[in-house]
Amino acid sequence: MDVSAEDGTPNQAGYRRSTGSPRGEARRRDLLDRVSEDLAANGLVDFSLRRAARAAGTTHKVLLYYFDGADDLLAQAVLQLREQRVERAWAVATEGPGRRTPSQWVRAVWPDLVGPQARVLEQAIGLAMYDPDRYGALARGASEQYLPVLLAVCPEHWSAERGREVAEMVLAALRGFLVAARTSDDTSGIAAGFEALARALEREEAG
Incomplete structure (x- = not known):
């Protein structure tokens, strides 16, 4: 590059x-x-x-x-695109009359996360991994920006510790699915894994 x-x-x-x-x-x-x-x-x-x-x-x-x-221009442009995606994630979390659950939020936000225009953000993380000294800032804090969104959709009766654990699990799983989506053509496997994540969240919410 x-x-x-x-x-x-x-x-x-x-x-x-x-x-x-x-x-x-x-x-x-x-x-x-x-x-x-x-x-x-x-x-x-x-x-x-x-x-x-x-x-x-x-x-x-x-x-x-x-x-x-x-x-500098690249870093600022990537940051702007990431902020726009986080804003859309907040919109998904707050739209509608009721409070969304984590499983509902994951299902609603996934099409935007995996959409073709979002691939540049995964590419930026890959660039940061390739040359962390030069491009590390492109990836720094990328996932953490979603933590407040996920914590906001956790059930109110959950403890702060439980909410954080579930949020971290969701972020880790979504990162894996996004990498797979950008680097392989195993769409059926990714879809199956994503559904398993959503069902696991539904069981967690019911427990």
Whole structure:
């Protein structure tokens, strides 16, 4: 994967990272939105400042005016996509008249987690595993962001310890299913495993 500046400019000399003004911040957010949309649609493979510039309708030098290089832009775009997915997870947890249970939440949120536009987040975790010194921040805290959502849908009579245990189990299982979904074509096996998780949660909720 190429995340180099591709312009031969050492340390992006001569470019400012931010204007520090409301107008400049609005411009930075617009550029970030466009790059994030490109990542969601096309993934991380062959990501570079020049590709990001094409997606944003600008030049790589303009991106270097607002961001501290390719790695900084990539990290911010991945974080934005992750925050959007967590927001959707919260929406699933709170929509409807009643309180969702963990099993209901898992069933409702799974299509979004495994959807094609979410693959970039799993790719980011893989990149962090490949080069943790450079890209570790892309994966740091990724699963933990879902803990508050899961704890919010746990039955009120559960103890804090029980809720945490179930939440950690769900996150670990979903991570495994997502890896399998991105790296194999065993759709029936993944579906069977997911159903087993949902049924296990239903039994836990009934107990």
